[in-house]
Amino acid sequence: MAVIDAHIHLSTISSFASTAKQHSLVDYTYQGLIREMDQNDIDLAVGMGVREFEGGEGFPDSSPNTPMGLDLIPAKEKGRRTAECVGINPYRVGRRNMPALEAALLEPYTVGIKIYLGYYPFYAFDDVYAPVYDLAASFDLPVVFHTGDTFSTRGLLKYAHPLTIDEVAVKHPRNRFVMAHLGDPWMLDAAEVLYKNPNVFADLSGLMVGDTQELKRIRSTPHFFDHFKHALAFCDRPDKLMFGTDWPLTPIAPYMDFIDHHVPAGSRNDIFGDTALHVFSKLKCLIRK
Numbered sequence: 001m002a003v004i005d006a007h008i009h010l011s012t013i014s015s016f017a018s019t020a021k022q023h024s025l026v027d028y029t030y031q032g033l034i035r036e037m038d039q040n041d042i043d044l045a046v047g048m049g050v051r052e053f054e055g056g057e058g059f060p061d062s063s064p065n066t067p068m069g070l071d072l073i074p075a076k077e078k079g080r081r082t083a084e085c086v087g088i089n090p091y092r093v094g095r096r097n098m099p100a101l102e103a104a105l106l107e108p109y110t111v112g113i114k115i116y117l118g119y120y121p122f123y124a125f126d127d128v129y130a131p132v133y134d135l136a137a138s139f140d141l142p143v144v145f146h147t148g149d150t151f152s153t154r155g156l157l158k159y160a161h162p163l164t165i166d167e168v169a170v171k172h173p174r175n176r177f178v179m180a181h182l183g184d185p186w187m188l189d190a191a192e193v194l195y196k197n198p199n200v201f202a203d204l205s206g207l208m209v210g211d212t213q214e215l216k217r218i219r220s221t222p223h224f225f226d227h228f229k230h231a232l233a234f235c236d237r238p239d240k241l242m243f244g245t246d247w248p249l250t251p252i253a254p255y256m257d258f259i260d261h262h263v264p265a266g267s268r269n270d271i272f273g274d275t276a277l278h279v280f281s282k283l284k285c286l287i288r289k
Helices: 014-024 030-039 098-106 127-139 164-171 187-196 212-219 226-235 252-262 268-279 283-288
Strands: 004-008 044-048 082-088 110-115 143-146 177-180 200-203
Touching (some): 030 252, 044 110, 098 110, 110 127, 127 143, 177 187, 226 252, 252 268
Parallel strands (some): 004 044, 044 082, 110 143, 143 177
């Protein structure tokens, strides 16, 4: 079975770098990522493209052009151990940006599109994203949404609530959609959206942030994961869930152990690889390579 981390970051975002250095204590470089993947027998990682300009607003930044990529991965290494979901800046979506986005989607290592709900003040059903959904459908690529809590205090939570994905899923039945972070902390709502809509999936990344000791502390906190357990039981569709870490916000090893501990018995193959291979259909070619 191929093991896939369906949600990592590797871009020059200052808040990611500072968290990696001060809190999660990971080596936030391409080499550091590959080292952790090798240590944990992870075959491939899917990175979420995003950018911020030096001296600009900070993350989220309204200035970068669409598409946003993974600028810490050497060009010659793209597609070897990492795949990419190119990021969308809704302030930079229009006729002038569509050719660049289409060109990015043609790259063999581009396996999806990432939309940062909550970071940018647009709902998933906003018309600004309509051409992005059309393009994703024509390329048979999934659209990944940030859902739930935002890493930035400048985010607006109402735009990232998982219930907003229901309307998009109904309006765009040809698309596959992924709710990153299972809508945490609104996991029960996210579970209902998964249960109802055949074209919606979720990753389990980013449910904890910090180094190994911090993750141990959080795991031992009473009732902290009651909503997670409730959502897993309510949805009862492990074949629609994917393992992801949100690296570098947490080391891979303890997070992998955490997910393995909580997922239903007999669902490990689905969650740690098979669902990602179904949702991100281009991954199969990269795995074969």
